[in-house]
Every structure is written in C-alpha cells, then in structure tokens.
Amino acid sequence: MKQRKALDAQASGLMILLCMIWGMQQAVLKLAAPDIAPIMQIALRSGLAALLVLPFIRLPQGTHLYAKEYLLPGIWLAFLFSAEFLLVAEALRYTSASHVAVLLYTAPVFVALGLHWKLPAEKLSLIQWGGIFLAFSGIALSFTGRGQPSDPASSQALFGDVLALLAGAMWALTTISLRLGRLSEAPAAQTLFYQLAGCFIFLTPAAWLSGQSAVHWSAIALGSMLFHVLIMCFFSLMLWFWLLRKYLANGLGVFSFLTPIFGIIFGVALLDERIELNFIFGTALVMAGVMTVSLHVWIGRVFGLGLKRFKAMR
Template identity: 60%
Template sequence: MGERKVLDAKASGLMVFICMVWGLQQIVLKLAAADISPIMQIALRSGLSLIMVFPLIKLLPGTKLFSKEFLIPGVLVAILFSIEFILVAEALKLTTAAHTVVLLYTAPIFVALGLNWRLASERLTNIQWLGILIAFLGIVVTFLGKESSSRTDLSSMLLGDVMALLAGISWALTTITLRLTKLSEVHSTQTLFYQLLGGFVFLLPIAILTHQATIHWTMLAIGSLAFHTVLMSFVSLLIWFWLLRNYLAAQLGVFSFLTPIFGIIFSVLFLGERIEHSFIFGTIMVMLGVMIVSLHRWIRQRFHHAESIK
C-alpha cells in the first residue's frame, strides 16, 4: 500500500457527503418509524446490503470468511453490532433523534478508555484525559438539562438517552474487538460483512418476536430502506474505507465530527425537534472532548510548534 496522502478537495468533499449521510441515519429511522419500526429497518437494510457486499468479498484474494481465527471474533462483532442497533432503535422511541446521534458518537471516548487498558501503545496522555473529562461533563450537562411538560416524558427521555449512550459504548466495544483480534489483519469489507450478517440474522428474529416486523409499504418506508441499504450501509461505508486506505486517518477524523452536527440540524429541519440550550452546550463539550481525545497528537504537535517559534 502506498503512502497515505494529506486531504485534498476531493477527499474533503467526500467526507462532508458521508458525514451528512451518517447524520441523516437516525433521523430517517425515526421519520419512517410509523410505517416500519427502526429495528426492522436495520434488520432489512443489513440483509439487503449484505447481498451487495458479498460479491466484493469474493474479489478479495485469500479471504477466509468462515475460518476459525476470523469467525469467532466475527461472531462477537456481529453480536455487538446488533446490540448497538437494538439500543439505537429503542432510544429513538423514547428520546429525540438529536440526542441519540450525539450520545451515540461518544464512542471514541470509550474506545480510547478500552485501548488504554489493553494496549501499552494506546496509553492515554494528559491531553486525552482532559478531553475525556470535558466529554463526560458534557454528557452530564445533556442529561441534567432536560425540559419536558411532564415527569413521565422526562423519565422516558432520560431512559432513551441512557440507551443511546449504551449504544455508543457497544459501538466502542465493536471497534476495540476489531483492533484487538485477528480481524485487525483482514480487509475492512470482510469486517463489514460480519456486521451486516449479524444485523440481519439477529435483528430480524427479534423484530418478529417483539411484534415490530409489520411494514406499511409507503413511499416513506421504501425510501428509508433505499437510503439505508444503498447510501448508508453500502456507498458511504465503501467511500469511508477507500478514504482510510488513501488518506491520513487523523485528518479524516476531523471531518467525522460533523456527523452529530448534521444530525442535530436535520432533526430540527425534518422532525421539528426542539433543542434545549443545555443540550447544545453539553453537545459542544462532548464534541470538544472527543476531538481532543482523537486529535491529541496533532494538538501536541501544534503546541510544540508554537512554543518553538516563540
């Protein structure tokens, strides 16, 4: 593989596009929920995307999808992926899409904490611990600053927020598993295959057993499935993996923080959600903390550079 490049206009444009798609994910799930439940949407999109991804797997040389060394961690990743979206589906029933997308994207904080515990090379720096502190204070602010017309609504929203946060932790555990197992050695399309397979195999029976499998085939339901299958689970992820193979990951990471911002904007535009001032303040703290944790090397380099030219 050649040396990774710095971001250019093409890569920046693609990152803005996929961040918009990712920011729309929870909004579209909630928008179509009356016609097709979120968990059923995720199950079907996983199965349909799997059909699209499988031919790409066959093109990869030497791929061993079902060998023991890859299958066991693959099953674990599939389970964690399914748990994440079960929690997302339930969170969307109880809280706003804006809250869900922001709390889901706390995952990098928990990835950093998990890898700090397991890998000497991933020990957290003082700058990263500061970022984690800011992010957790932001989470507290988003939880404590809720406004609602009744105690019941407030309790439901709080439970939904907890589920969204747990979904972020589940996402983090998926990432940690990918990093610490044999899956770190395989092509990213193979790991996507395991996640999509798990999303279909585990979530479809759960949707049926919990009486959430009913579908009203409206244009909204069909549009949601098309969006999630083609744009979300196939096109955007393939673009993301291509960018990771060709450009510097740290610079790509800067753009990924646009996703929660797009999520909030789209939740207001398409769902008419009202955003509390405390939530905006808490979101700023969370995103600032996540950026500090993820970009600590760049921050340290900039700080040392500024010191050297004084």
Template identity: 50%
Template structure:
C-alpha cells in the first residue's frame, strides 16, 4: 500500500528551496573559480560532507564502514566522481546556466536506462514524447549559430558537451542504485559511497590536472561552507526525507525548477548572456524532463494508458 503523501505546502516550499540551493551550487563554483579551482572545491566539499554523514550515521547507531553491496557502492562512487569531474571541467569552458540545464537532463538518461533494465520502468508513449522533446532541445542548444561565430563559442560547445556527459553520469548512477542491492541500503549509506568516491578520486585528479588553486578569501571560505554543509550534506538529506514521505513523481515535476533557477541566476548574478538558440533549446528540454519525470502524476490526472 502506498504510504507516501501528495505534496502539501511544506513539501512544495522545501522542494523549491532545494531547487534554489542546487542551482546556486553551479553559480558559486563559477563565481569563485578564480580563487579555488572547481575540481578542488568539489573534492574538499565531498570529503567534508562525507565526514558529516559518517558522524550522523554513528549518532543514529548505523554502521559507518562500507557494508552490503560494496562493489556496486564503488561503481556509484566512481560515477559520482565522474559526474563532478565533468562539471568542474565544464565550468572552465561554458556558463553556469548552460551547465545546469545540460546537467539536469539526467532524468532523461536515467529513464532510458531503467526502461532497458527494469520491466516495471518501461516508458509510456507520453514519456517517449518527453524524451524526443528533450533531445530536440539538446540539439537546438548545441547547434545554434552562437557556437559557430568565434573560438570562444567553440570552447563553449566543449563545455556544453562536458556538462551533458555529467548528466549522463548522473543518470547512470540512478540506474545502478535502482537496479542493484544499493536500493535496499539506508539513503545515508548510499550517499556516503558517492561522497567518498568523489573525494578519493577528485582530490588526486585536481593535482593531476593542475586544478589546485586555493586562495582562502572570505568569499571562498563561505562558498566552501555552502557547498559542504548546505549542498552536499543538508540538501541531500532533505531530499531523501522528501522521497520517504512524498510521492516521487510529484517531486520530480518540481525538480525542473532547478535549471530554470540556474538560467535566471546566471544572468542576474554572473551577468551571463542568454543566447536565443540556447533559450529555445532550454524551452524544449524542460517540458521534456517534466513529461519523463512526472508521468506518474499525469497518469493519475488524465486517463492515460501505456
């Protein structure tokens, strides 16, 4: 019997706050890139957040050391690290707004992977429409004339491609978690695998790629606190709490606000220019994500059949 509730004002307010926080993480990484390399910052925030999650698990009486399906845990840790390796490199070439839109195509790739792996996750016709819309939007954003005008636009195209790879890695992480014994673990244990993977792999990668800039300015330290405590610890725990108490399909529909916030905040806080081609692509991608993620909700509202 379904014990999760429809959204109420508390869930809607918390979800909108989470979307704002998740969009701001890309803005902060871009804004402080001159004083702390994004790859190094992500490695440090992951290590700090892993420590906080471990302390929380110990306080709850949960086993902190890796348990259960540790091989799958290593895989999701590596995928999580790959996602943020692509994120950090993407920010060197493209805008925060472009990054957040392409990163949040992850539900589309997760839906395709789950369609292939789980019979219960077969895509319905309306979801296929959403996938087509999303991929059309990606193509429009990539192939718009703004990328062909100068070398700077060619660099932006590289950054967009890296951001899309980050979205694919995120989607693959979701598929692994859903289709293995990781789905039976406490959420904090799965999160700990991901955070430790990012810390262990990205810290040496930062040194390998020469991404070790760190000037401890007040803005840098405040940003690192935000990334560690607010984003990687508190927001993820709040998200898991929402998933335990509310219908995932309803939450998925609201999550599309994250890239929307990212585009608006990038233009406002970083003075990023929103090109017409990218905006057109975004207006195709976002409805596509909503159709894919929110099908369960739409099925309840409308007489849809698979």
C-alpha cells in the first residue's frame, strides 16, 4: 500500500481552492433560487453528476454495482444524504446562505458525539468536550435576537437556522453510517454514485410535491447548474478523493475549517447579505469548537509539552 505524504504547497493550494468551491455552493444555490428552487437544483445536479461519476467506478472482480451487500447500505446512505440536502434547500428559503454555510459545518461535532456512543475507541476526551461546549455556545449566540414574536422575518430566519443545524446533524449521521457500515470497504466512487443517484431519485419527487419543480432557464440558472454539476459535484469531489489517496487525511481536514469562512464571504459578495455582530462572534466560537474537537490529539500534545516545560522551569 502506497504511503500517504504530508501536506506540501500543492496540496495546500488545492485544499484552499476546494474550500472556496464548497463555501460558494450555498450562495450560488440561493442566487439562482428565483429561477430554479434550491431543492430542484440539488436534485438535477445530483442526477447529472452521478452519470459523470459512473465511468470512474472500479469494482473488484466478481462484484457488481448493485450487489446486495452494498446496495441496501447504499440506499440507506442515499436517503440520509438526500435528507441532508433537503434540509439545506429548505433552510436557504428562510435564512441567509452565510448562516447555512456555518451551521452546516457543525457536522464534525455531531460525528464526535455519535461515535462516542457507538465505538469505545472513539470516547471523547476532556479537550473534545470543551470543544463541544464552545461550538454549542457559538450556536446559541448566533441564534440570539432571532425568533422575536413582533418580527415575522426574524422568526423565519430562526426556523431556517434550525433547519441548517439539522442538516449538519444529518451530514454527521451519514458519516457515521458510512464509517460503521459495509460501504466503508467500497470504492469511493461507488459510494459517491449511490449518494448522488439516490439524491436525484428522492429529491425530484419531493420538489414536485412541494411545488418547487418549475424551472426558468435563465443565464443565472444555467450558470448555477454548470457550477454545481461540473465543479461542485464532479471536479471538487474527484479532486478530494485524489488528495485523500496521496496525502494524510488529518492534514487535509484542517483546511475544511476555511469553508464556512468562504461561505460568509460569498454570501456577502454575491447576495449582499448583512452579517450580525452576534453571528460573527458565534461563528468564531463554533469554528473554535469544531477545530478543538477535530484536532484534540494535536492540542493535547501541544498542551502536554507546554505543561512539561512549565514544570521544568519551576
């Protein structure tokens, strides 16, 4: 098995590019919403991207794409993936793209909590519990001032924020199911195909039933679809899997914390969104909490080394 490398300048540059792409997706979905609803955009992009991914699936000899041992877990994974993006699409109808970008990326906190209860080897450390406290404090702070009875728009925004937070939890459930299920052994392209194809199958009728299937093929709508199919769902995910094969995952994961920051930047730049002061401070706490949960081993080493030096000085 080829040994994975530590991060270099190439990997760092590509990860920053990926974070920009991932941070842009909510803003682009909302920008094109007057011509094509977010749920319909996600359904169509998923179906088209699934067709692009299909030729890249390389299965072991003697197995096929719809083998029973992978198909049933694949359907479950597709359902969770679809539920996540259904919540994202609905959240964008009520709250800002910036809020959705930040609250969606609370997923690592929920993953840590879920694995804590399922796997003895994944028990949370004291440092991680501190990170979870920071993250949920930031969420509470970002919700401050919303849901005022005298302000219907504020109540709608709070509802959208809650949906975005639930989307983060659903993303975490998808990750946990993948980690603990049979698909953890399957090729990455196969897993991605199940998610994308299932998202198209589940969300297309959901868009029709909710009256959000109408499409006006404007320049913005076409641009959004091209961005989501070719760049977001195909290029960025294939590049991500390529990076995972070549470089250490922990180093790559550090850069993912830039995604919500880019989400805020693009929300302001493309949609002229107003960012509340409490949301800025709340976001800082959320990101600090997520980084603490994810980098707890490194933090523990640094803290332990600092403590040893302090004792030695005394």
